[in-house]
Amino acid sequence: MKRALVIVDHGSRLPEAHAHLEAIVSQVQGRAPDWRVYAAHLELASPSLEQALDACVRDGVSEVTVHPLFVLPGRHLSSDLPSRVRRAAEKNPALTIRVSSALGTDPRIAEWILRVCGIE
Numbered sequence: 001m002k003r004a005l006v007i008v009d010h011g012s013r014l015p016e017a018h019a020h021l022e023a024i025v026s027q028v029q030g031r032a033p034d035w036r037v038y039a040a041h042l043e044l045a046s047p048s049l050e051q052a053l054d055a056c057v058r059d060g061v062s063e064v065t066v067h068p069l070f071v072l073p074g075r076h077l078s079s080d081l082p083s084r085v086r087r088a089a090e091k092n093p094a095l096t097i098r099v100s101s102a103l104g105t106d107p108r109i110a111e112w113i114l115r116v117c118g119i120e
Contacts, residue, residue, distance in 0.1 A: 004036040004061040006052045009069040010076065011041030018045060024069070036061060042076055042084075049081075053088045056095065063096045070102045071109065077102055 005028065009021050021039045029037040036059060040052035047055070049066070056064050066085060068077055081099060089097050103109060114120055 002036065002059065002061045003034070003063045004038060004056045004059070004065070005032065006038045006040050006049070006056070006064055006066045007069050008040040008042060008049050008052070008066060008081070011044035013044055021069070040066075042080060049084050050088060053092065053095070053097070057092050062094065065098050065100055067100045068102055072104070073102050 007021065007025055007028065009017075012018070018039075018041075021041075025037050025039045029035070036056070038047070038052040038055060040047055040049045042049060053064065066081070068081055070077055085097050085099055089095065
């Protein structure tokens, strides 16, 4: 069974935003070599979530975890993402798709903010 992780961000027209997502995907892939890791965007850029899930199917993936690269829940996480995942699952019934939660209030976020700001 092939497993994949699709890391999906909001999307941007700025190329540097894409570079950051690709760097994150590369770092995650390095830490999870048994998984395929894909980048996706909800809006404004390619690959879209649907394109990334189609790539999973083409690559023979049977289980996908979609991770929204969002800190806080909002409309995209409560409405847009679930409906798009539901449509993708209907299109590809052999593909098992689950969606992880937003980063939320994980205490490591506070640690990371303090480190980035030089407040340790």
